[in-house]
Amino acid sequence: MKFTILGRNIEVTEGLRTAVEDKIGKLEKYFSPETTAMVTLSVERERQKIEVTIPVKGSIIRAEQSSSDMYVSIDLVEEVIERQLKKYKNKLTDKKHAREGFSSEFLEKEYEEDDTIKIERTKRFAIKPMDPEEACVQMELLGHNFFVFFNSETEEVNVVYKRKGNTYGLIEPEF
Numbered sequence: 001m002k003f004t005i006l007g008r009n010i011e012v013t014e015g016l017r018t019a020v021e022d023k024i025g026k027l028e029k030y031f032s033p034e035t036t037a038m039v040t041l042s043v044e045r046e047r048q049k050i051e052v053t054i055p056v057k058g059s060i061i062r063a064e065q066s067s068s069d070m071y072v073s074i075d076l077v078e079e080v081i082e083r084q085l086k087k088y089k090n091k092l093t094d095k096k097h098a099r100e101g102f103s104s105e106f107l108e109k110e111y112e113e114d115d116t117i118k119i120e121r122t123k124r125f126a127i128k129p130m131d132p133e134e135a136c137v138q139m140e141l142l143g144h145n146f147f148v149f150f151n152s153e154t155e156e157v158n159v160v161y162k163r164k165g166n167t168y169g170l171i172e173p174e175f
Contacts, residue, residue, distance in 0.1 A: 001028035001035050008042035010070075016041060019071055023078045024052060030085050031056065041070060050077050061085065127157065135160045136168050 003021055005012050020039050028035075031054065040051040049066035050073045061084060065076040129152040130138070139147035139160055146161040151172075159171040 001025060001031055001033065001037060003037050003039060005039045005041065008040060010041050010043045010048075012041060016070060016074075019074050020050075023074050024081075026078060027054075027081055027085070030082075043070075048073050050074055052077050052081060054081070129155075132158065132160055132170050 001024075003024070005017055005020055007016075010016075020041075024037055024039065027037075035054060035056060038053045038055075042049045042051075044066075046068060047066040048068060048070035049064060050070065051064040052062065054061040061081060063077050063080040063084065065073045065080060067073045067076065127148070127150040129150045131152055132149075135147050135149040135151075135158070138149070139145075139162070146159055148157065148159050150156075151158040154172065156173055158173075161169045161171065163169050
């Protein structure tokens, strides 16, 4: 497994690099040798945050964790990714082309499927054309973290969502 390690508001010391490669390196048993893990270490106020993204053919494995200590965050993110891999193994490797990025050991081993994804409720609602700012206001009024709307500017269905730090994001389809 190869690593690309970046630091935001933090210097990536040799100790941090070694900790990341040792901990995240434990996951290499699940992936083919040419897989690259992109790791971003950042410091925001008192929070030490790590984001790990591992692209494999057909999927992206991603997790982020933060704590008051970067080494604790590194330990936590490794556990989260391993849990994700075991939980979603069958879904990740169902398609033949998606199997290429994973190791044969991972593909052959059976893992218990903890939770199946089950849609509990379906909502239907009229979509009123509005601009993204109006959608954000509507989302806040409803007390939701995201809001689906018909963008009057682009004439497409979009989603606005609340980000950390009281900022907003906009998701637009790309065809």
